[in-house]
Each structure stands twice: as structure tokens, then as C-alpha cells.
Amino acid sequence: MSTTRDNPRTRPAKAPLSRAAVVTAALALVDEIGFAAVTMRRVAQALDTGPASLYVYVSDRDELMAQVYDLALAEVELPGPADGDWRARLESLVGRAVGVLAGHDDLAMVALTGVQTGTNALRLTEEMLRLLREGGIDDAHCAWAADLLDQHVISSALERAGWLRDQRRQEATEQAMILKAERELDSVIEALPPAEFPTLHALRGSLTTTGDSDARAEWKLRVIIDGLLGGAGA
Amino acid sequence: MSTTRDNPRTRPAKAPLSRAAVVTAALALVDEIGFAAVTMRRVAQALDTGPASLYVYVSDRDELMAQVYDLALAEVELPGPADGDWRARLESLVGRAVGVLAGHDDLAMVALTGVQTGTNALRLTEEMLRLLREGGIDDAHCAWAADLLDQHVISSALERAGWLRDQRRQEATEQAMILKAERELDSVIEALPPAEFPTLHALRGSLTTTGDSDARAEWKLRVIIDGLLGGAGA
């Protein structure tokens, strides 16, 4: 009974296990199996350990996911002078943020639980505010404008992530149903009484084309900046 | 053993149990204990039955919550001619939607899982599109504009719901810490190196005043509509 475990020796090297290792493994898992499917147990399994071990470096699942969120934001490169004037740079910054977040499934959901205070989140906010000021937005409104842009980033990232997921699922099923959800919405509208929903019927065609989520996000962003420059914003 | 159960008689009347009853109970529970805390078991308990019984009327927790979401939207009254021109009406409609959703904790999260096709969601979309067209927004852009406004509604509702929840918690704790999260963000910014984050430092005051979430949501809405009228929207 004294020499019960040879585990410590049989296990070769093992991962040193650290806060960074846990967060990195969790992010990789988000990309692999999706945000909702990432559990403490699976993260532990990926690190070849038990779930309890994670709590040395992370206090909570929520805190872990907040760290993962900030790690993902590290991928966003700040636009430089080559990207043009303040407006072009702002559009570039926002576009990159949407792209990066959408590339990690529904990870952007983390940002809905409250203001993120991670290093990278603050780095992006700093640059966003700087560009807004450079564009002449009133100091008193800059915070609100950044908030509005943040909401746009998160919403668009989630929408795009969902679209990417659907597309991957359809590739996996190898079915030519093109866009099931799209057709669904179309048929729902078609079944509506035209007398009560005339506008939905009239615009049915343009409502159900969800394909170019990129162009739509860019259009929305232009609208927002236009609004900031035009009326109450400046 | 033959007269084992007098249950059917001892139980006085019992709830007839129906799809509507389940959804209504779930909505009441959302208001009482919060969106995240609503489980199938608790809904069943509120109806004095077991969790398995719910699955006769509802296929899924997600489907149940989608129904609850649409039921909540029924509270939104469409603005009438007394509310002014198309723009005033649109602002009124969006404001009411935000208010109603924010009054049901994080219920707006449901709308992040995909396009909602419930009766009331469509009712609001119809009116939104109608007003946008009346305002002269190009048909090709109306769908995108409605999407943008939807994102605003959901984001603002979630933000406001979180604020209301924090406030209720602080009332419960009877503490005068005013706004813990606010102070937290303030101290986080204060601790940042000023050389790398000059704008965050400069705007620190206006960034941390989260109090008037109403005024902020209204300002954002004005910005969006201004943007729709100004540049690429019309």
C-alpha cells in the first residue's frame, strides 16, 4: 500500500498548468466545440487533469470566460496611419473587432454580462475614444458613442457567428437546403395575413436575404458614424 | 391496494395546465427570480406539478423562453397619431420596447439566439418597417435599418435590466456604496498607465457615470435615426 501510486512518474512531464494555460485551452475549446459546449470539465480534460484543479487559477466559470474573451481581443490589430483618416481607421478597427469575435463562436456573449475591464478590451476602447475625439465628437458624448459602437460590435459578431455556425452545419450535413432559417422566415411571413402585415409582405424579398452579413454590418457602422457626425453627436 | 390514491379528489381542482398557463407562469417567474434562475423544475413547481409534465406543451427550454419573450412583447403598445410624426412615433415605439423588455430581467437574451418569429415580434417589426418607409428610408435599406434598431432595443434592454438588478440588490443590502461597478471601473482606469491610455484618463469622469441609462438609450436612438436620414440610409 505504500507504493500505491506511480502516477507522478509515469505521467511524462505533464502540463505545468498555469492561468495562461487554462485560458488558452479554453479559447481553443471555444473554437473547436463552440462557446456553449465549453465546460469546466472539458477544459480540465483538455489539460489532462480534473475540474477541481482549474479553481486554483480561476475563481469562476464566468471569470474564466472573461479572460478568454480578453485573450481573443488580443488578436485585434490597431489600425495605423496607412488605414486613412480617423473615420477610415475607426471603421477598420470596428470591422476587425467584429471579425475576430465572430471567429470564436458566441464568445461575444461574455461582453453582455457587463462592462469588460480586461487589458485588451481597454486597449480597444482607448483607441476608439481617441479616434472619436480626433473626429471632433464632443467629449461629453464620446463615452456614449463608444458604448454605441461596442453594442454594434457585439451584436454584429454574434449575428455573424450564428451565420457561420449555420453554414458549417450545412456543410457537414452536405445538404443543398441553402439556408433553412432564411426559408423559414420567408414562409412565416408568407403565411401572415396581408391585411395586417402589409409592409412585411411588401419587403419580404429584402428581409430574408441574410447572406451578406459583412455588407450589412459595414452599412450599419456607416449609419452610426453618420449619425454621430450629423445631429446630436457632434 | 385498490383504493390507493385519493389524490385526484383531494387535489382541489388543480390547474388545468395548458401551453398558455406554462408560458404565463414562466414569465411571472422571470420577473420574480430572474431569467437565469428560471428552470423547468421551478416552472413546474409554480404550477404544482412535475417537470416532465411541461414537455406536453413545450418541446424545449429554448422554445418555452421564446414563447415567454413573445408574451412579454405583447405589453408593448403601438404609438398612435397622438404621438406625433413618423420619427416621434418610431422613437416612442423603440423606447417602449426597451422599457418593457428591461422590465423582465435578462429576457431579451432570448432574441440573441436568432430571429424571433412570434406574433408580437412580427407585429413590432411590421410597425417599425412601416414607420421607416413613411420616413422615406429606401426600401432596400429598410430591413437593415430595422435590424439595427432591433440590436439597439435588445442591447439597451439588457443594459438597463442589469442596472435595475444592481440597484435592487443594493437596496436589499441597504448599503450606500452607490454603484460598486461604477467605482470599480473608475479605479481600474485610474490604475492604468497614463502614457498608454491618455484618452481613458481624460474622459474618466464621463465614462463612469452609468446612472442615466434612459437618457443614453434615447441619445443613441437619435444618433441612429440621424444616421439613417443623413448619409447612406436614405
Add this chain to the structure above:
DNA sequence: CTACTTGACGAACGCTGTTCGTTACGATCA
């Protein structure tokens, strides 16, 4: 060589969404 701190982790708790198989009721039909 001993004492102590600290990371690692097996086991367990209470909870979750959901399914299965069995009841018992109300309506239908002979």
C-alpha cells in the same frame, strides 16, 4: 532532517434539462 506552504485532484453535493414507462382520466363506440 524536519516543518510548513501550496498546487493537484478524487470524490462528492446539489442542481440542471430531458426521456422513459407507467398510470388514470375523459371521451368514444358497441
Add this chain to the structure above:
DNA sequence: TGATCGTAACGAACAGCGTTCGTCAAGTAG
């Protein structure tokens, strides 16, 4: 009236979840 049958109701269970506790082993300081 009496038998039949579809179906709402539900007790029990399953697999999985986040998290905590107590213990074990390894490294460090004295």
C-alpha cells in the same frame, strides 16, 4: 350501460453541470 382507447400527467431515472471539501504529494525554508 359497459368496454376501449388516446392521451395528459407524472414518478423515477440518466447523464451532465459548476463548485467545494479534504487529502495527498512535492517543493522550500529553517
